[in-house]
Amino acid sequence: MLIIGEKLNSAIPGVRQIMEAKDAAAVQDLAVRQAAAGVHYLDVNTAHCGDETAYMEWLVRTVQEVTDTPLCIDSTDGSVIRKALEVAKGNKNKILINSISMEKNRLDQVLPLVLEYQCPVIGLTVDDNGIPKTVEDRISIAGRMVDLLAKEGYNLDNLYIDPLVLPLAVSHGNALIFFECLSEIKRQFKVKTVSGLSNISFNMPKRKIINRYFLAICMAHGMDAAILDPLDKKIMTAVTAVELLMGKDPFGKNFLKAYRKDMLED
Numbered sequence: 542m543l544i545i546g547e548k549l550n551s552a553i554p555g556v557r558q559i560m561e562a563k564d565a566a567a568v569q570d571l572a573v574r575q576a577a578a579g580v581h582y583l584d585v586n587t588a589h590c591g592d593e594t595a596y597m598e599w600l601v602r603t604v605q606e607v608t609d610t611p612l613c614i615d616s617t618d619g620s621v622i623r624k625a626l627e628v629a630k631g632n633k634n635k636i637l638i639n640s641i642s643m644e645k646n647r648l649d650q651v652l653p654l655v656l657e658y659q660c661p662v663i664g665l666t667v668d669d670n671g672i673p674k675t676v677e678d679r680i681s682i683a684g685r686m687v688d689l690l691a692k693e694g695y696n697l698d699n700l701y702i703d704p705l706v707l708p709l710a711v712s713h714g715n716a717l718i719f720f721e722c723l724s725e726i727k728r729q730f731k732v733k734t735v736s737g738l739s740n741i742s743f744n745m746p747k748r749k750i751i752n753r754y755f756l757a758i759c760m761a762h763g764m765d766a767a768i769l770d771p772l773d774k775k776i777m778t779a780v781t782a783v784e785l786l787m788g789k790d791p792f793g794k795n796f797l798k799a800y801r802k803d804m805l806e807d
């Protein structure tokens with residue numbers, strides 16, 4: 542499973558502080574430690590900083606001084622994503638754009654960038670009517686997105702649909718709805734899926750326990766990527782153990798390697 546490290550996100554109060562202080566050493570430390578934990582992408586988000594575009598430009602440059610791990614540009618604003626693509630070094634078509642949706646504004650702004658750079662992209666199952674409550678309505682948005690991207694000649698192997706997790710605290714069936722979305726999106730469209738996971742436990746105590754078991758069940762439903770905290774040894778242990786159980790780790794090679802590097806936590 543692809544792992545997208547979530548730590549460089551201005552929604553985390555301490556991280557916003559180091560970004561607004563332009564504390565390059567602290568930002569680079571978070572980048573290097575997540576890369577060392579084995580992430581495939583580093584999510585970067587400056588939406589909660591004063592000037593999102595200016596901070597994004599600084600963040601991209603600062604992170605790329607210390608790691609070649611591809612970036613996942615996390616913004617709802619097309620001009621922020623454009624700037625990040627402009628200033629990023631290396632192959633732009635390695636950058637994961639987070640995200641597009643079927644909201645008209647977002648499509649008009651961000652889809653041209655996805656097509657211009659042929660980047661992998663996360664597609665949220667939301668349109669101008671908001672996040673649908675039912676599986677059927679989310680699948681229908683996913684279907685419209687797949688059709689649109691296919692019509693534009695986009696390589697659908699690079700599309701990650703995010704069916705959007707709603708909290709259990711809002712409705713106790715929300716996790717089940719999410720699992721069904723993961724299975725159905727794969728079955729009907731044969732495209733990949735991704736999730737930010739942690740919304741599931743919003744407004745609950747001991748969130749990490751819920752997030753960890755939720756991740757395991759999502760993986761059992763074939764989820765291809767997750768945005769998570771790779772510095773949390775227990776959640777990374779869950780990823781390693783579930784991949785072993787799902788037959789994705791021949792001879793337990795990765796499990797044993799993690800064991801020898803003392804990365805597994807009970």
Ligand code: THG
Binds near residue numbers: 548553737738770
């Ligand atoms: N889908 C997509 N993008 C997303 C989300 C999504 N981007 C933002 C968010 N959801 C995922 N990112 C985060 C980042 C930080 C936290 C939660 C989600 C967070 N971190 C705490 C911290 O680091 O202090 C706690 C981490 C922990 O549990 O150990 O809360 O859904 N496409």
